[in-house]
Amino acid sequence: MHDESGPLPPKCDFSAWYNDILWQAEIMDVRYPVKGIYVWYPHGFAIRKGTYAILRELLDRDHEETLFPLLIPEHEFMKEAEHIKGFEEEVYWVTHGGLTKLDVPLALRPTSETAIYPMYSLWVRSHADLPIKLYQIVNTFRYETKHTRPLIRLREITSFKEAHTVHTTWDEAEHQVEDAVSLYSKFYERLCVPVIISRRPEWDKFPGADYTIATDAIMPDGKTLQVGTVHHLGDNFSKTFDLTYEDPEGIQQFAHQTCYGISERCIAALISIHGDDRGLVLPPEIAPTQIVIVPIIKKGRETDVQNAADELEDTLRCAGFRVTTDTRNLRPGAKYYYWEMRGVPLRLEIGPRDIDNGVVMAATRFGEKTQISRNIVVEETIDLLETFRLEMKQRAEARAMEQIVQVSTMQEAKDAADMGVAVLHWCGDETCAEIIEKETGVSVLGYEVRSAYIDEKEGRCLVCGKKARPAIISRTY
Amino acid sequence: MHDESGPLPPKCDFSAWYNDILWQAEIMDVRYPVKGIYVWYPHGFAIRKGTYAILRELLDRDHEETLFPLLIPEHEFMKEAEHIKGFEEEVYWVTHGGLTKLDVPLALRPTSETAIYPMYSLWVRSHADLPIKLYQIVNTFRYETKHTRPLIRLREITSFKEAHTVHTTWDEAEHQVEDAVSLYSKFYERLCVPVIISRRPEWDKFPGADYTIATDAIMPDGKTLQVGTVHHLGDNFSKTFDLTYEDPEGIQQFAHQTCYGISERCIAALISIHGDDRGLVLPPEIAPTQIVIVPIIKKGRETDVQNAADELEDTLRCAGFRVTTDTRNLRPGAKYYYWEMRGVPLRLEIGPRDIDNGVVMAATRFGEKTQISRNIVVEETIDLLETFRLEMKQRAEARAMEQIVQVSTMQEAKDAADMGVAVLHWCGDETCAEIIEKETGVSVLGYEVRSAYIDEKEGRCLVCGKKARPAIISRTY
Secondary structure, eight states, X not given: OOOOOSOOOOTTSHHXXXXXXXXXXXXXXXXXXXXXXXXXXXXXXXHHHHHHHHHHHHHHTTOEEOBOOSEEEHHHHTSOHHXXXXXXXXXXXXXXXXXXXXXXXXXXXXXSHHHHHHHHHHHOOBGGGOOEEEEEEEEEEOOOOSOOBTTTBOSEEEEEEEEEEEESSHHHHHHHHHHHHHHHHHHHHHTTOOOEEEEOOGGGSOTTOSEXXXXXXXXXXXXXXXXXXXXXXXXXXXXXXXXXXXXXXXXXEEOEEEEEEEOTHHHHHXXXXXXXXXXXXXXXXXXXXXXXXXXXXXXXXXHHHHHHHHHHHXXXXXXXXXXXXXXXXXXXXXXXXXXXXXXXXXXXXXXXXXXXXXXXXXXXXXXXXXXXXGGGHHHHHHHHHHHHHHHHHHHHHHHHHXXXXXXXXXXXXXXXXXXXXXXXXXXXXXXHHHHHHHHHSSEEEEEEEEOTTSOOOOEEXXXXXXXXXXXXXXXXX | OOOOOSOOOXXXXXXXXHHHHHHHTTSEEOOSSXXXXXXXXXXXXXXXXXXXXXXXXXXXXXXEEXXXXXXXXXXXHTSOHHHHHHHTTTOEEEXXXXXXXXXXXXXXXXXXXXXXXXXXXXXXXXXXXXXXXXXXXXXXXXXOOSOOBTTTBOSEEEEEEXXXXXXSSHHHHHHHHHHHHHHHHHHHHHTTOOOEEEEOOGGGSOTTOXXXXXXXXXXXXXXXXXXXXXXXXXXXXXXXXXXXXXXXXSOEEEOEEEEEEXXXXXXXXXXXXXXXXXXXXXXXXXXXSSEEEEEOOOTTXXXXXXXXXXXXXXXXXXTTOOEEEXXXXXXXXXXXXXXXXXXXSEXXXXXXXXXXXXXXXXXXXXXXXXXXXXXXXXXXXXXXXXXXXXHHHHHHHHHHHHHEEEOOSHHHHHHXXXXXXXXXXXXXXXXXXXXXXXXXXXXXXXXXXXXXXXXXXXXXXXXXXOEEEEEEEEOBO
């Protein structure tokens, strides 16, 4: 679907690598004639589909999927003052229908609180109607004035999964926040993407929320990418949208709410964290093609080899694998290059000698080769893919641990944040944060950090010396 | 999620029935504060999901899914003159991003030709790149000035499946049109919805197409609902968007294209054609809940009954059914009413006497009751659901055959079109069509009719008496 370009830039040149892999692995086409708006290639879309299938599976356990409108009338959108302040410079407005000026301008949802909560207010009557736990996967829009980047900073976010829940009490909503945080951890675990969970500083929370818990991944260049947020909305929105319920004593109470979202940034993290100099590396669960069979044709044995490849494909397909045989008239090397670029976890090669010996040559996307026996090929494939997945996870974790550095001076913090995430002690005071940010030149990302890679022990604030818990700072996308 | 209202109006009062069932069966909430824009309830969304899963399954056999942007820049949108004329009064325009006026107004796609074809023009180089067969399922927008109606005439069409294909020759594109027509037939067969396929008159084809083949369903009030269209675009759009390929002789040629779409009108047809005075009736393949188990509790045997219901649910779930047990503290009658409204195909009742006798009472959504043996409950359930599906299909077909009337005079045509579809002979001449439309007061819907319910034999044009093939006329949505 595109002109062949040169080889992929090395991943150490991350920005160039990222731009090129989107194109060469057929994830997205950036040539759409509107800034910040891109086109999913079918291969990219298949990766998106596999990734969001995991997210849906996790959510469907105790949420229901639904769909609310894209267009929000100005009067609803303008109801929540804090919320507006956070979004007013980023909202696209529809002002005309055909040649007619609309009576009421319509906002393209930047997020759906103001589309959903007026309906919730109609739906909720009694405490027996609660909790409500709904989600939708939709396109949302931000008029970004900053530098845009595919999957990361977009004007059309094509794949925003947003959940919106309603509860009787603040505490119940807090429990839901914890459930959501745990769900997001499981999701990134399935993607083999290491994440750090932390609480955003007060000045960086979602407009209109009581507090925000965020999930960050560390990209290869050391900058963090916010890949999920969970917001406790308290009763802020329910007061605005008159979302009340009758409690068991017959008294009207304001409901308490949460919302939490993940966008296609999860795909950006997936691609960037696992990919290498030869292209994508995909977890078997997500890979649109899990196994590629490459027949090694030798003169005189063409039919033999083709039959063996067909039989192998049938066996693996019946076992439930997504498998394809590459029968194109290309040299094996060109085929290897092609499928490695697209991140296929396992390649099976079969030629005349393998047929004679009752074996198949297996090579994982990491280049590890094994000879496996034809008569236990399904079992061996299951093992190889599971070993491969674990290896993906370990490599990503090892890299994350290198990128996270515990620091105890401002200079160390500055140096560490240049390369990744600096973990320092911060007392929680805004003045101290300002000093940290000024001296290191990077933002305080979060506190109340939860991460398998970060020691949570107490210490002294880097600025004022008061008792403090760990916080993280980093450059961000 | 909503206040209980009175009983469903009888289906013979179709318009009232339709409005109420959307609400009572929790398909859509119409109270969203923008005209023509509605909210999917989770139950409605689950029906949508099941329906579109069938569509995806059929398409995925030889199409790839993808995703193109919603926003189309004015200059691209305005390129195809015919196309514009067809849409200019219906397009929503985004004119502002935040507080800034945009340099280039952006159209919300009413359909995606002008978003997709500029990209196709970049993607296609050689005949070896063809055919391309992609589809997407997206929201599209029409500024409807006519009376809007949920699922039928919308300002936000939330579920537009649109496929766009590219071929070397006009004939190849024609084959694709036929493939698409056959795919749509299979799709509606799976929905048990009888359809009529016909070619739209020249003046009613898609703006910019060579010709349009449409799929119509007959609604309970006799009006037809266009539930799918397939367009042969010739090289009209490829000339506009410079979509060329190099043929095997090295010569640049314009490509030929088709596009075809189905919107959530398929759900409107599904609901309307099968539903009855007691609520929805859903094909087992689509029903979010296929089987509901109602325990018939008797004093002293509560645990017994609950255990038997649990065991039954486990057995059926393991066999792959979507099954739920209604353990709410309601009388059985109230539960029957609830699940019938939601269209659950099969209800299983189990009480102490059934346990003692090793049986379960089964009732289909049509009210047919059978006693089945516990130890072959899976086999019996498979049979009952398949018999139920066939019964749905037969009932719908019988009704369609009543609604389609072969006529041979103008008066008969007028009478038949009042109640459904009149089949008459029309020579294909526009002047004759005008006379037919004037005298009957309804539109000529299509010619070159293909339908299992319509005899295709030749006759004489109702107006001019020339040799003519059957055409259909009806009132339309």
